[in-house]
Amino acid sequence: MIYLDNAATTRPDGDAFLRAAQFCNENFYNPSARYSGGFAVHTKLDGARESILRWIADPAAFDLVFTAGGTEADNQAVFSGARRGNAVTTAGEHSAVERSFTELKNRGVEPRFAPLHADGSVDAEKLLSLVDEKTSFVSVVHVNNETGAVNDIFAIAKAVKQKNPRAVFHSDGVQAFGKLPVRLTQEIDLYSVSAHKIGGLKGTGALFKRRQLALPPLIFGGGQENTLRSGTENVLGILDFSYAAERQFSALAENYARVKGLRAMFWEKLDKSLFTLLSPQDGSPYILTVSAEGARGEVLQRMLFDAGVAVGTGSACSSKNRFSRILRACGHSESVLDGVLRVSFSRETAEEEVSAAAELFNGIAKKYKSRV
């Protein structure tokens, strides 16, 4: 199987998993236990925390709260940060942020959504115009998970803070973490990441938090994670996350350049009479979204999987939610939305795989169009 659905999840890093599993097998103690065995696990967790922190932030200025995934980190950010007035986000957010914003309405906070450019990036000017003195929270996705468009969250955060220094700024960094060079600045209050998008395990994520920022918890209980996220820590997932991140970050720049080449090559090889490009040229190299206009993306996706390539899609054959909310917000027509396929790469993707996949894309789209 040629696996090109890495924005959905990645193949777990085997070495990272073995290292983490071995530790957990020998050190199963509860990290909160007050005997030395428990303390050793606690120390190990803090080591993992610091190691992950260092990759994109200054550990003196930021904390890291482990969560049960990117969705929880986003929920924590939104519900802890947006407590009054209004909250501003983009029309290009992952459902974890988008649905949370919709829920804010029921909690007395007015959600505001800024429109997107055709490539999926937010219209920053319009976003800023939605921010006022009553804005308590702003959330802007770093890399759009459906088009790969990159938002300049640092510039946006700075502008937001100039307009309203009290607004908490959050960014969903799930598709950027370990893929794009990132250094969190003081304007970024919160930043969510997920382990399984970089070779870690599903069910593990984290929220970067600026140290000075005081947040109420989302989950109450035994007071773990500095009272911000109660529940016995997922030691296996967290250690595995730190080892996977180690591997991912140690070659970030080389991978970035290589994957950028693969992405360009893939697009180069696609038959332009069959496919149109929806991703921006300067987007994340890890995501390439195209549309086989007039075809059904979901059907192509199954045909491709049966032919040996796994890719993502932006459409569903079902009548409910047939089209991607985000791509619709980019302003595409229904026939374009119907035919969406998302190709997403990883550091493991090989050149031969990319060219073989492009051939299959052309062949299958042609076959589909001849039959339907």
Add this chain to the structure above:
Amino acid sequence: MEKVIILRYAEIHLKGKNRGYFERMLSMNLEKSLKGLRHELHRTSGRWLVEKFEEGREGEIAGRVSKVFGVHSYSVGLLTGSELDEIYAAAKLVAPQSGSFKVETHRGYKKYPLTSPEISAAIGGRLLAGNPNLKVDVHAPDSVVYIDVREHGSALVFGEFGAGAGGMPVGSAGKGLLMISGGIDSPVAGYMMAKRGLTVELLHFHSYPYTNDGAKEKVVTLSKLLSPYTQVTRLTTVSVTRIQEEIHAKCANELNVTLLRRFMFRIAERLARERGYQCLITGESLGQVASQTMEGMTSSNAVVTLPVLRPLVGFDKDEIIERAKAIGTYETSILPYEDCCTVFLPEFPATKPKLSFVEEEEGKLDVEKLVCEAMQTAETIAF
């Protein structure tokens, strides 16, 4: 004293010399429905008793047997000795805590020293004396305590009647093949034919990769939801992808569905003959969609000789939905998986296709080859 469940037949009592056959069928189906639960099933004068089950599981057992066709009603009751004191002890447990009541006695054992009204009076009087919140009302009581004095010194005491599924025992009326789409109607159609005693097996058509595995999974779920009633054990799936593609490529667009249905009927009949089913069953309802018009049904019937049963033909959608909800298939049926991808659906399907035009268009296809190819894709899932 022991908790038992009393089951009464539905229509079987109308049957004369065949009664034994129907009773054996029902008995077999009851046993099937109680598989995995410790119990004993005994037939006594015109009804069944489920005995010797684990304490506290009477609700589960009643739930299962109430779905077996042929059961008219059931009661959870107490089996006790026929001495008045024993009957009273049971009646006290069955009787309501307050309100009006009466006692009704049936005396199957005619040598019992008291007559039925005497037993009712004796037990009723004691119940009344023992609970000041009760009063007797023989005309319109809130509740009734039933006493059934049987031979061999035993008696049954019970209160409420629960409704059974009614109908005839599944298997007593032959075998049929239900074409199940995943929508709301076909499970109800299967339910209704099983209710009349037909053994129903299922056939589902899919058009993978135009439809997804979710659609198939949904039909499997529906089959499992139906099985307490129909006791279905097998579902066969057949791919009609090639057929849809061929029709789409070669025939008049407005006939896509009409032609596809003719293929489905042919495949269904072939499978039915191979496996000894005597009829086809569909969930069609006259005029519900373009293909379910008189002309549409005529066009489908023209390619088969087995009888096609359409138990919902005179039902409104609302009536079908109501039944689907009652059987418990509705929530699954409305899950958003398409049984037939809309890519092949014409914008304006023919509502009154002329048979001659349909046959002419179909003449452009190698029907036999396509049917044979489709038959090759048949997969049977046993539950």
